[in-house]
Amino acid sequence: MKQKLPIYEHFFTWQGEGIHQGRSAYFIRTFGCPVQCPWCDSAGTWHPNYIPNSIEKISPEVLVELALKKKPSILVVTGGEPAIHDLSELTELCHKKRLPIHIETSGAFPIRGTFDWVTLSPKVWKRPIKESMHLADELKIIVDSENSIEDWLSSNPEILQCKTIWLHPEWTQRNNPLILDSITDTIKQYGDPFRAGYQLHKLFSVDQKDPGSKPNIPIGGNPSLGY
Ligand code: SF4
Numbered sequence: 261m262k263q264k265l266p267i268y269e270h271f272f273t274w275q276g277e278g279i280h281q282g283r284s285a286y287f288i289r290t291f292g293c294p295v296q297c298p299w300c301d302s303a304g305t306w307h308p309n310y311i312p313n314s315i316e317k318i319s320p321e322v323l324v325e326l327a328l329k330k331k332p333s334i335l336v337v338t339g340g341e342p343a344i345h346d347l348s349e350l351t352e353l354c355h356k357k358r359l360p361i362h363i364e365t366s367g368a369f370p371i372r373g374t375f376d377w378v379t380l381s382p383k384v385w386k387r388p389i390k391e392s393m394h395l396a397d398e399l400k401i402i403v404d405s406e407n408s409i410e411d412w413l414s415s416n417p418e419i420l421q422c423k424t425i426w427l428h429p430e431w432t433q434r435n436n437p438l439i440l441d442s443i444t445d446t447i448k449q450y451g452d453p454f455r456a457g458y459q460l461h462k463l464f465s466v467d468q469k470d471p472g473s474k475p476n477i478p479i480g481g482n483p484s485l486g487y
Contacts, residue, residue, distance in 0.1 A: 263349050264317035266291035268305045268340060271472030272330040276461025278379050278398050278426060280362065286327035286335045287467070288350075291315045293341040295366045295386045298483040299404060299430050301476065305340035307485070310477045320350040324357060334377075338364040343392070347373035364400075367392035382419075384411065396422055400457065404430035404481065406438040409446050426457035432481035434458075 268291045275285040293306040303310045327335050335354055337347060343365045351373035354361040362377040367388025371378065380396035382388045388396075399422045401412055409427060412419060419425060427443040429436070447454045467473045479485045 262319055262321075263346070264319050265323070265345055265347075265350070266315045267318045267323070268302070268312075268315065269472060269474045270318075270323065270326065271467060271470035272332060273461065273467045273470055273473070275334065275336060275362075276459050276464075276466070277428070277457060278400065279424060280334060280377065281460060283333040284331075285362075286330055286332040288323055288327075288335065288337050290337065290340045290342045290345055292344055293339050294344065295341055295368060295383055297383060297385075297402075297479075298485065299402070299432060299479055299481040301431060301478040302338075302340060303479050303485075304474060304477040307477075307479065309485075312474075320353050323350065324353045324359065328357060328359065332359075334360045334362055336362045336364060337375075341366055341369065343367075343369040343371050345372075347371075349373075351375060365392065367396065371395060382412075382416075384415070387416075393418075393422075398422070398424040398426060400426040400428055402428050402430050403439050403443055404433060406442045408439075409442055420453065423453055424455060425453045426455050428457040428459065430481060431459060431462060431478065 268289045270288045272286050275281055275283050291305050342363055351361050360376040363375045364379045366383050367380040368386045371392055378395045378397050381400040429439050433439045443456050461467055
């Protein structure tokens with residue numbers, strides 16, 4: 261039987277974060293995530309209060325066909341946590357069609373499939389496994405308190421081996437001067453590999469403008485709604 265992947269949403273937009281920021285991108289958001297961040301901005305993929313009544317299952321062939329129709333520069337697989345699914349067939353098809361395929365993952369699960377770009381966004385409560393850390397082309401640390409960066413550096417100094425480490429304010433904290441200053445201070449203190457990051461697509465509401473995108477369901481930095 262042919263593989264089908266549980267898909268929460270898929271839409272044509274541009275990449276709002278990281279080194280590939282601003283490139284046209286077809287996004288595939290898989291369903292399911294055991295990481296359960298209290299500030300998740302994709303709660304519809306896993307939170308019992310927000311999951312849809314039914315989840316579409318789509319074959320890798322159909323997903324690639326849908327993406328190719330839009331002629332994107334890249335295809336980005338995100339979630340949820342995409343690495344809980346076997347994405348080998350999807351990546352093989354993309355390679356055959358010469359469509360670069362990227363993944364955004366917490367790194368807590370082995371990545372199945374060969375990706376052209378790996379963005380790893382580690383979480384302290386579900387730490388990344390070594391093999392995924394080695395595959396990361398860039399790290400994205402979500403800064404949700406003024407101590408977040410220091411906590412990462414003291415508990416995981418090996419992250420400094422990554423070529424690029426983005427420091428993103430958690431979206432509900434994007435105007436918090438303590439958080440923003442902690443990012444600035446880190447960049448001024450260390451320089452590379454740190455970079456200040458931002459979720460530019462949210463300012464443009466660009467994802468929401470594609471009919472394939474579902475309304476945003478952010479938990480909104482409320483720990484009582486997380487786990
Ligand atoms: S932010 Fe990402 S890793 Fe965290 S719960 Fe949401 S989908 Fe999972």
